[in-house]
Amino acid sequence: MKNITRRKFIKVVGLSGSGLLLASYIPAYGLKLEPGDEPKIFTPSVYLRIDSNGIVTITVHRSEMGQGVQTSLPMLVAEELECDWKNIRIEQADGNPIYGNQSTGGSQSIRRTFDPFRIAGATAKVMLITAAANKWNIKDSDCTAENGFVINKINGNKFSYGELVEDAAKLPVPKDVKLKDPKDYKIIGKRIHRLDTPAKIYGAAKFGIDIVIPGMIYASVERPPAFGGKVKSFDASKAKSLNGVIDVVEIPQGIAVIADSTWNSFKGKKALSINWDDGPNANIDSEFIRNNMTKYLDEDGSEIELKGNPNFDLPELKSIESIYELPFLCHAPLEPMNCVAKVENGKAELWAPSQNPQDARTQVAKALGFKEDDVVVHVTLMGGAFGRRLVSDWAVEAALIAQKTGRIIKLTWTREDDMKHSVYRPASVHKTKGSVDKNGNLINFYHHVIAESITAQRFNRNIPVKDADIGEGTRRLSYKIPNIKITGTIVPTHVPVSWYRSVYNTQNPFVVESFLDELAHLGNKDPYEFRRALLPEDSRLRRVLELAAEKSNWSSPLPKGKGKGISCFEGYGSFCAEVIEVSVNNSDIKLEKVTAVIDCGTVVNPDTVEAQLEGSIVFALTAALKGDITIRSGGVLEKNFDEYQLLTFSETPIIECHIVNNFEKVGGVGEVGIGATAPALCNAIFAATGKRIRKLPVKL
Amino acid sequence: MPEFKLKVNKKNYSVKVDADTPLLWVLRDNLGLTGTKYGCGEGICGSCVVHIDGRAERSCSIAVKDVAGKEIITIEGLAENPNHPIFKAWLELEVSQCGYCQPGQIMTLAALLNKNRKPSKSEIDEVMSGVLCRCGTYPRIKKAVDKIIDEEK
Numbered sequence: 145m146k147n148i149t150r151r152k153f154i155k156v157v158g159l160s161g162s163g164l165l166l167a168s169y170i171p172a173y174g175l176k177l178e179p180g181d182e183p184k185i186f187t188p189s190v191y192l193r194i195d196s197n198g199i200v201t202i203t204v205h206r207s208e209m210g211q212g213v214q215t216s217l218p219m220l221v222a223e224e225l226e227c228d229w230k231n232i233r234i235e236q237a238d239g240n241p242i243y244g245n246q247s248t249g250g251s252q253s254i255r256r257t258f259d260p261f262r263i264a265g266a267t268a269k270v271m272l273i274t275a276a277a278n279k280w281n282i283k284d285s286d287c288t289a290e291n292g293f294v295i296n297k298i299n300g301n302k303f304s305y306g307e308l309v310e311d312a313a314k315l316p317v318p319k320d321v322k323l324k325d326p327k328d329y330k331i332i333g334k335r336i337h338r339l340d341t342p343a344k345i346y347g348a349a350k351f352g353i354d355i356v357i358p359g360m361i362y363a364s365v366e367r368p369p370a371f372g373g374k375v376k377s378f379d380a381s382k383a384k385s386l387n388g389v390i391d392v393v394e395i396p397q398g399i400a401v402i403a404d405s406t407w408n409s410f411k412g413k414k415a416l417s418i419n420w421d422d423g424p425n426a427n428i429d430s431e432f433i434r435n436n437m438t439k440y441l442d443e444d445g446s447e448i449e450l451k452g453n454p455n456f457d458l459p460e461l462k463s464i465e466s467i468y469e470l471p472f473l474c475h476a477p478l479e480p481m482n483c484v485a486k487v488e489n490g491k492a493e494l495w496a497p498s499q500n501p502q503d504a505r506t507q508v509a510k511a512l513g514f515k516e517d518d519v520v521v522h523v524t525l526m527g528g529a530f531g532r533r534l535v536s537d538w539a540v541e542a543a544l545i546a547q548k549t550g551r552i553i554k555l556t557w558t559r560e561d562d563m564k565h566s567v568y569r570p571a572s573v574h575k576t577k578g579s580v581d582k583n584g585n586l587i588n589f590y591h592h593v594i595a596e597s598i599t600a601q602r603f604n605r606n607i608p609v610k611d612a613d614i615g616e617g618t619r620r621l622s623y624k625i626p627n628i629k630i631t632g633t634i635v636p637t638h639v640p641v642s643w644y645r646s647v648y649n650t651q652n653p654f655v656v657e658s659f660l661d662e663l664a665h666l667g668n669k670d671p672y673e674f675r676r677a678l679l680p681e682d683s684r685l686r687r688v689l690e691l692a693a694e695k696s697n698w699s700s701p702l703p704k705g706k707g708k709g710i711s712c713f714e715g716y717g718s719f720c721a722e723v724i725e726v727s728v729n730n731s732d733i734k735l736e737k738v739t740a741v742i743d744c745g746t747v748v749n750p751d752t753v754e755a756q757l758e759g760s761i762v763f764a765l766t767a768a769l770k771g772d773i774t775i776r777s778g779g780v781l782e783k784n785f786d787e788y789q790l791l792t793f794s795e796t797p798i799i800e801c802h803i804v805n806n807f808e809k810v811g812g813v814g815e816v817g818i819g820a821t822a823p824a825l826c827n828a829i830f831a832a833t834g835k836r837i838r839k840l841p842v843k844l
Numbered sequence: 845m846p847e848f849k850l851k852v853n854k855k856n857y858s859v860k861v862d863a864d865t866p867l868l869w870v871l872r873d874n875l876g877l878t879g880t881k882y883g884c885g886e887g888i889c890g891s892c893v894v895h896i897d898g899r900a901e902r903s904c905s906i907a908v909k910d911v912a913g914k915e916i917i918t919i920e921g922l923a924e925n926p927n928h929p930i931f932k933a934w935l936e937l938e939v940s941q942c943g944y945c946q947p948g949q950i951m952t953l954a955a956l957l958n959k960n961r962k963p964s965k966s967e968i969d970e971v972m973s974g975v976l977c978r979c980g981t982y983p984r985i986k987k988a989v990d991k992i993i994d995e996e997k
Contacts (some may be wrong), residue, residue, distance in 0.1 A: 210942030210979045241961045337938065344943030345934045346926065347879020347919030351944060354878035387845055387862050403860070407869035478891055478944045478978050527881070527944025528978045530860070559884045569904075751938055755984070759941055762980025785888040785976060796967035796982040 162522040174256035189264035198306035201233045205243035206253040207499045209529035211814050212752040213253045215338045223331040224265030228292040234725045239521035241500025250814025251716040254748055258810045276303045285818040291292040303812040307543040326807040328680030334750040352497030352524040360552040363545050364409040366416050367565050370778030371638050372423035374721050383412040392684040395544045405558050424637040425778035432577035437594045437635050439574045439751050446609035448495040449757035453628035462666055468655045469839040472773035473646055479527020480562040484543035486552040492519045496539050508543040531643040535567050564780040565740040567642030570596040572651050576659040584667025589625045591618055594633045596642050622685045646815035649715055657711040659821030672698050672710050687715050687720040688741040695802055696723035696739035709827025713819030715810030718744040724824040725752030728832040731844040735797035745808035753813050754801040760817030761799055766791040768822040772841050848912045850987040853921030854988030867893045867911050868903040879919035879947050891948040894918045900955035919947035941979035949975050961996050
């Protein structure tokens with residue numbers, strides 16, 4: 145008996161050639177089940193298969209990093225398939241273009257799968273119904289599907305899905321299946337428990353760092369302290385003399401120590417004596433980078449957006465200008481970078497905690513000189529990611545070490561490696577100008593953002609400022625402001641930069657929403673009423689703003705030393721508003737409460753939406769209050785969580801989440817809570833103390 | 845290399861490693877108990893918390909030579925009773941996101957509750973603030989702790 149593996153099916157899919165994401169609808173007859181093949185499987189989609197025992201396996205092709213895709217994606221299929229949720233199993237897809245886009249970022253997983261996954265479920269259901277109708281010799285319309293069974297409406301007989309899969313697999317795939325009316329949803333919109341929770345709390349879940357492959361040994365790498373540095377020479381004799389150290393090899397990224405355990409490889413790494421060539425950046429520090437940016441503050445910047453004719457010199461207007469500043473930041477997921485790699489006979493196999501497994505595959509193939517088809521990337525669970533694992537540098541290192549040593553290698557970065565050799569949220573400086581008339585109406589708004597472009601640096605591309613990533617969160621504001629000018633200046637640095645949860649929306653909305661607060665006060669307006677009046681009446685942003693004010697009792701006064709701040713954010717197809725309340729005692733800021741309202745359109749799992757909102761608020765509070773990466777002698781100064789601190793349990797405020805219920809187009813969630821947090825916090829600090837925070841992290 | 849006799853989750857093990865090897869790496873690499881996590885290696889983040897003779901300790905900062913013969917319990921040991929009130933509360937309130945720090949959170953709380961079934965708010969704050977979470981699950985940890993203590997009353 146031939147065992148049909150999933151991989152074979154996928155191959156058939158690939159050959160059927162219907163292409164990428166829509167290739168989910170493979171012609172089932174292309175699968176050709178041979179008589180006696182076990183198990184009998186019906187695969188109407190690369191994302192979905194149903195076994196003869198009724199188990200429905202959903203292949204999740206987006207990476208699970210805590211945001212719940214291993215549950216929410218199956219919910220989409222199950223809703224339309226009408227299967228029993230208890231029979232749902234998931235498999236994590238390898239990195240492969242047959243799944244379409246797998247880059248898990250931009251709060252896109254649900255947005256990109258909402259239609260295809262529901263269609264996959266609905267298609268399978270229709271085929272199962274047809275298979276049953278054929279057996280009973282009745283019309284499809286005389287059948288209904290419910291809880292894993294097709295029911296004969298005429299006589300009440302039923303077949304389980306498992307009994308029908310063999311017949312269903314021989315049917316042509318229907319086109320244009322009808323999807324449910326949202327009011328009939330049974331799973332979408334419900335608080336479904338996460339499928340990954342039990343293994344995670346019992347310590348059984350396997351993250352990348354937990355992968356064990358027979359014959360595997362352990363590696364760690366010492367890298368140049370300054371970005372752009374190189375190994376001049378090294379002496380490995382002391383490292384090699386240590387117990388457990390197997391080998392020391394040089395790779396382009398640094399010196400790798402191979403040992404019989406993680407700890408022995410760390411010990412060996414410490415024992416290395418390396419003579420570094422610090423390269424061209426040896427003397428660069430944060431101050432140098434800052435000066436390089438601040439020198440553009442007096443220039444106008446290249447145009448990103450222009451509306452009306454902002455004139456800040458009109459005598460009848462009150463005008464102010466401000467300068468804002470934000471530091472480099474590190475993602476610092478609690479699971480440091482790691483990867484298991486096996487390179488044998490011209491083929492590579494990786495077990496990678498990757499947000500971007502197709503990129504890992506491409507980069508590894510390139511580094512090894514292999515064809516991409518000869519590189520398999522299995523995706524593991526991730527102990528946090530936040531954008532860091534979109535970049536595949538660590539996968540390439542693991543593959544190169546495995547190739548060089550001929551051994552199966554688990555590469556583990558130390559926390560110090562993770563903090564000092566990351567890819568960072570760019571630093572930025574901003575100039576803002578604004579004017580209000582004698583009635584406090586906002587007339588002019590100017591924002592000049594000065595920062596490094598991630599896209600320009602990472603892809604070595606020359607990008608017009610008008611379209612550049614640095615303008616994210618500055619353009620097309622919903623506020624009705626008569627005269628707007630947005631400009632930008634791209635300033636390259638030697639610090640490797642990359643995407644960090646919500647990217648430039650960690651910066652620009654902080655500036656916009658803080659400065660709007662300044663302008664509200666300039667015109668003697670309440671910061672909430674000021675924003676509200678600027679938003680179109682029917683806008684979803686205005687609705688979340690109003691709800692946040694209502695739920696937080698915005699207008700109720702607070703005692704001295706306490707303050708409330710408000711802010712709102714629009715992005716990723718969603719809307720969010722926050723009110724933050726703080727107490728300030730001298731330089732001590734106590735976070736009292738965050739009231740957050742999100743409108744993300746149709747909600748798949750409200751519990752996960754709330755979790756993401758709570759989490760992103762904590763993430764953004766951490767950055768605003770503590771996050772600061774310092775560049776010293778060309779490299780990063782901070783080494784561990786004592787120097788790069790995170791918000792703690794006792795510092796975390798009460799976070800109250802409210803979700804706007806509607807069936808609007810499904811929006812993103814994972815990054816939506818970031819943008820409004822830092823400005824609401826700093827606006828609250830201003831309300832409590834009269835001190836305007838224009839530089840993060842907050843220092844009183 | 846010296847040999848150490850360890851008692852982990854009521855089972856006896858014998859490992860040959862350097863005496864300075866942190867318990868964390870013995871658990872993970874030698875015994876295959878990967879539920880205990882590496883986060884910082886310096887006792888700052890708390891992802892590696894295990895119980896040693898009933899006390900919550902950071903296994904990344906304790907050498908194997910110092911725990912020989914002691915009673916060591918890891919998350920896998922605690923999970924032998926999946927009905928432990930902490931697991932029930934964590935499941936019901938869906939505390940975890942990425943889940944990486946949760947074994948450390950759970951082991952830390954379990955040791956606190958073993959000592960005192962109704963700890964004060966300040967005790968909880970002090971103890972639980974020693975375990976970092978990057979996903980920001982603190983509000984739910986708080987709710988779960990409150991729920992467990994409430995049900996105890």
